[in-house]
Amino acid sequence: MGGANGKEEVNGMEEAQVFEGVSRRNFIKGVVAGGTTVYAAGYLFRQNGVTLAQAAAPGTVERLITLRVNGQDRPVDVMPQETLAMTLRYKLGLTGPKLGCDRAECGACTVLLDGVNHYSCSIFTHQVRGREVTTIEGLAAADGTLHPVQQAVLDETGFQCAFCAPGFIMSMVVMVRENPNPTRAEAAQALSGNLCRCGDYNKILNSAMRAAEYSRRA
Ligand code: FES
Ligand code: FES
Numbered sequence: 183m184g185g186a187n188g189k190e191e192v193n194g195m196e197e198a199q200v201f202e203g204v205s206r207r208n209f210i211k212g213v214v215a216g217g218t219t220v221y222a223a224g225y226l227f228r229q230n231g232v233t234l235a236q237a238a239a240p241g242t243v244e245r246l247i248t249l250r251v252n253g254q255d256r257p258v259d260v261m262p263q264e265t266l267a268m269t270l271r272y273k274l275g276l277t278g279p280k281l282g283c284d285r286a287e288c289g290a291c292t293v294l295l296d297g298v299n300h301y302s303c304s305i306f307t308h309q310v311r312g313r314e315v316t317t318i319e320g321l322a323a324a325d326g327t328l329h330p331v332q333q334a335v336l337d338e339t340g341f342q343c344a345f346c347a348p349g350f351i352m353s354m355v356v357m358v359r360e361n362p363n364p365t366r367a368e369a370a371q372a373l374s375g376n377l378c379r380c381g382d383y384n385k386i387l388n389s390a391m392r393a394a395e396y397s398r399r400a
Pocket of ligand 2: 380
């Protein structure tokens, strides 16, 4: 919004009064450019306990939101109809979730929402506010120790090109939690929402069975 003297106004205050020298336009650029910049900037713009990024005008959708991803709060600029896959890959730099079909068929984009596997290409980012998002980047321990499912896939060299691997691995994580001792048929059923274009299902199932074995030991 343009102020009377050419300065922008935010909530009726001149930009200069609110931001103390930090332009709103530059702040928005920072959101698009990288989450870490914005993470710090969020503290600067707090006013009466609400960040200006969270204060959407009536009738509009808040674009500057904070997502909980892999145990971290990640401020990000999100368009109203942006999918979670797009936000994760192109705004937050988390390229583990792949975009294959982009229409809920292949499972390459699978992530966990509150521990449940979902296609991130088929849910709007605004719908996951307040939920815990986990991508494959968040599976390993802080010291780099792989999740038992990741270790099992590595030991079985379970994929050919591995484009589908992150999605399968996220579904395996749920499988071993819900059924720690699956039959091969049960593993196939649990992973039926994921497709492998290389047709490497035999090795993928070997990985799934080993993943269950490692998870029982963990
Ligand atoms: S990219 Fe999401 S299901 Fe295929
Ligand atoms: S290993 Fe290539 S798509 Fe699955």
